[in-house]
Amino acid sequence: MKWAQLWWGLCVAGGSASDCLQGLLELSKYPALPDAVGKIRMALNSGPSPDVGPYYENHGYQPENFYPPLPPGAPSAYPAYPDVYYPSPVPQYAPRVVTHVSTPVVHLQPKCSSGPVCSSRSKKVLCLTFALGAVLAGAAATAVLLWKFMESQCSVSGIECGSSGTCISPSHWCDGISHCPSGEDENRCVRLYGPSFILQVYSSQRKSWHPVCRDAWNDNYGRAVCRDMGYTSSFYSSQGVVDDTGATSFMRLNSSAGNVDFYKKLYHSDFCSSKTVVALRCIDCGVTTQNSIQNRIVGGNSAAPGDWPWQVSLHVQGVHVCGGSIVTAEWIVTAAHCVEAPLSNPRYWTAFAGILQQSYMFYGSGYKIEKVISHPSYDSKTKNNDIALMKLQVPLTFTDKIRPVCLPNPGLKLEPTQPCWISGWGSTYEKGKTSVVLNAAMVTLIEPLSCNSRSVYNNLITPAMVCAGYLEGNIDSCQGDSGGPLVTLKSSVWWLIGVTSWGSGCAKPNRPGVYGNVTVFTDWIYRQMRANS
Ligand code: ARG
Numbered sequence: 001m002k003w004a005q006l007w008w009g010l011c012v013a014g015g016s017a018s019d020c021l022q023g024l025l026e027l028s029k030y031p032a033l034p035d036a037v038g039k040i041r042m043a044l045n046s047g048p049s050p051d052v053g054p055y056y057e058n059h060g061y062q063p064e065n066f067y068p069p070l071p072p073g074a075p076s077a078y079p080a081y082p083d084v085y086y087p088s089p090v091p092q093y094a095p096r097v098v099t100h101v102s103t104p105v106v107h108l109q110p111k112c113s114s115g116p117v118c119s120s121r122s123k124k125v126l127c128l129t130f131a132l133g134a135v136l137a138g139a140a141a142t143a144v145l146l147w148k149f150m151e152s153q154c155s156v157s158g159i160e161c162g163s164s165g166t167c168i169s170p171s172h173w174c175d176g177i178s179h180c181p182s183g184e185d186e187n188r189c190v191r192l193y194g195p196s197f198i199l200q201v202y203s204s205q206r207k208s209w210h211p212v213c214r215d216a217w218n219d220n221y222g223r224a225v226c227r228d229m230g231y232t233s234s235f236y237s238s239q240g241v242v243d244d245t246g247a248t249s250f251m252r253l254n255s256s257a258g259n260v261d262f263y264k265k266l267y268h269s270d271f272c273s274s275k276t277v278v279a280l281r282c283i284d285c286g287v288t289t290q291n292s293i294q295n296r297i298v299g300g301n302s303a304a305p306g307d308w309p310w311q312v313s314l315h316v317q318g319v320h321v322c323g324g325s326i327v328t329a330e331w332i333v334t335a336a337h338c339v340e341a342p343l344s345n346p347r348y349w350t351a352f353a354g355i356l357q358q359s360y361m362f363y364g365s366g367y368k369i370e371k372v373i374s375h376p377s378y379d380s381k382t383k384n385n386d387i388a389l390m391k392l393q394v395p396l397t398f399t400d401k402i403r404p405v406c407l408p409n410p411g412l413k414l415e416p417t418q419p420c421w422i423s424g425w426g427s428t429y430e431k432g433k434t435s436v437v438l439n440a441a442m443v444t445l446i447e448p449l450s451c452n453s454r455s456v457y458n459n460l461i462t463p464a465m466v467c468a469g470y471l472e473g474n475i476d477s478c479q480g481d482s483g484g485p486l487v488t489l490k491s492s493v494w495w496l497i498g499v500t501s502w503g504s505g506c507a508k509p510n511r512p513g514v515y516g517n518v519t520v521f522t523d524w525i526y527r528q529m530r531a532n533s
Contacts, residue, residue, distance in 0.1 A: 007325075038262065045346045050435075052342045069094075079514070089266075094109055101292045118357055123155060129300075131214070156460030157437065160531075161184045161185060173185050177298065187203035188263055191409070192243075192282075192408055193245060194410075194490035195493065197279045198211050198243065198245060198277040198278070200245075200251075202278060203251060203268045208250075210250055211243050211247045211277035211278070212251045212277060213312070214274045215253065215280060216252075218240055221253070222470060228530070230527070230528075234282055236281040236282060236283055237280075238281070239279050240278045241277060243276070244278075247277070249274045250270070250271075252268075253265050260400055283328060283406075284403075285405055285406040285407075287493065288308075288403070288494065289309075297424055297428065297435075298429055298441075298474070298507040299429070300428075301440060302439055303355075303356060303423065303440045308438065308442065308485070309400070309403035310327075310485060311324075311325065311353075312498070313352045313355070314349055314390070315366065316348050317348070322323075322334055322335060322482045322484070323392065323480075323482065324484065325350065325484065325485040325499070326403065328400065328404055328529065331525075332389065332390040332391075332392065332397045333518070334388050335386045335499050335516060336516075337501065339388045346369040347370055350366035351369065351390065351392065353365070353367065356427060356434075356437055356438045359436060367396065368392070368393040369395070370392060373388045373391075373532065383452060383501050385521075386464075389528050405494050407495075407496060407525060408495045408496060408519040409454045414497070418488050420444065420445060421442055421487050422440065422485070422500065422513065423441075424479030424484035425437075425438055425481070426477055426478040427478040429478070430506040434480035442475075443469045443470065443475060443486070444468065446512055448466075455470065455510050465501065465511045465515065466497065466498050466514075467513070467514055468498060468515055469514065474507050476506050476507035476508075477506070477507035477513045485498070486498030486515045488501065497518055497519065498515025498518060499518060501515050
């Protein structure tokens with residue numbers, strides 16, 4: 001914003017108004033590079049680690065040929081990238097110097113007041129037109145900026161009610177009380193629950209979630225519900241299963257209701273003649289056609305084709321920067337710290353799927369990114385809410401080697417020390433280079449209480465984080481694994497439980513890996529998929 005203001009100031013002082021507006025609009029498409037470059041430099045210069053936890057540690061791995069010249073088409077009007085950049089591995093408390101941009105004094109003294117420039121009448125008219133144009137363009141630019149600001153307001157502070165512009169807090173969504181002007185917040189409250197994907201609908205009368213009785217159900221309802229959840233073009237199956245959630249009452253379809261909205265046909269009932277409820281799968285996720293998973297990341301093993309088909313490598317200018325996980329043909333989950341400015345711009349990224357060796361990922365090929373959505377509450381200092389989404393320009397075609405992982409349903413109930421798997425092209429030892437081949441390793445979840453203990457991360461672990469690894473060290477994710485998956489197998493399905501986020505060093509005793517807790521973000525993910533379809 002500061003940069004834009006400065007630019008605008010200089011612009012009005014020295015350029016034509018329409019050029020200025022055009023330039024400003026162009027500029028607003030790109031991140032403020034000069035600021036960001038400063039930030040990166042600062043991050044890289046952050047001091048060595050004091051012995052009190054992860055604060056100042058940044059052993060960001062540094063590949064040799066980082067940021068080669070921008071490809072043609074990349075914004076050239078902006079300073080080139082720094083030679084070296086790696087998303088910071090740990091919460092950073094590097095002092096953030098407010099970049100002070102000294103605004104040159106812009107003399108707005110009207111040039112027409114006197115002197116030779118405005119001596120003639122026609123020149124006066126010209127000057128006046130110019131001034132008027134400048135004022136109008138200024139107003140237009142302010143309006144654009146204001147609109148952008150308002151737009152981002154909703155994504156920061158809440159969810160928008162349809163397209164009404166009203167924002168409500170996410171906690172008010174599906175709580176049984178209507179907050180939106182046309183009740184959009186209580187309209188289509190559905191979720192898939194537990195390991196068997198039981199479809200549940202929120203009953204505003206009872207203020208609780210209930211499974212949908214299979215009576216009168218058909219796949220078309222399933223398609224509609226999947227669409228509403230954010231799966232724009234995918235539907236896998238819906239079947240009747242015996243309820244395992246212990247429900248005593250159901251949502252039933254009123255089959256005589258005629259051609260009305262699915263949600264309007266539902267009513268609450270204690271009776272369900274089929275005695276089965278709907279299990280809904282919107283996408284064939286979490287399955288691998290082959291899995292030769294062996295036990296070597298730090299302390300892992302190289303992966304075989306199709307072992308981790310959801311794993312993607314995210315490149316910036318031909319270099320692996322972060323990992324990611326495929327959740328639909330169009331959406332990839334990664335870490336927010338991977339896409340901090342200037343890397344929040346989708347045009348810098350390319351995703352590679354179904355390839356194990358970095359040497360087979362060619363610069364220029366791969367999947368282009370259309371959109372990068374970082375969690376609005378991501379905190380770069382504490383790494384809280386370290387999750388982001390990338391939307392591909394062209395959807396993936398699923399094969400044995402390219403498949404989605406399942407987003408965790410509420411009610412999954414994992415063991416406190418559930419065995420999980422991590423995978424990625426990160427360093428195989430602390431301060432090492434990224435790996436040429438995809439590695440994977442088994443780690444176990446570590447309970448928050450133990451991970452937050454004084455000897456481990458001393459209360460740095462928030463509910464939006466989950467720890468996994470071994471307190472004795474030796475096996476862990478490391479630099480370059482960020483954004484990649486922490487998955488677990490439950491009920492024959494692989495679930496995305498975590499997103500590789502941070503750790504103090506790699507594989508050190510009492511310093512396990514910390515992952516973004518995907519379960520707390522499933523709602524947010526679906527909401528983004530829905531809103532950006
Ligand atoms: N922040 C790192 C990255 O950007 C991931 C670090 C994980 N560290 C760990 N000890 N598990 O790749």
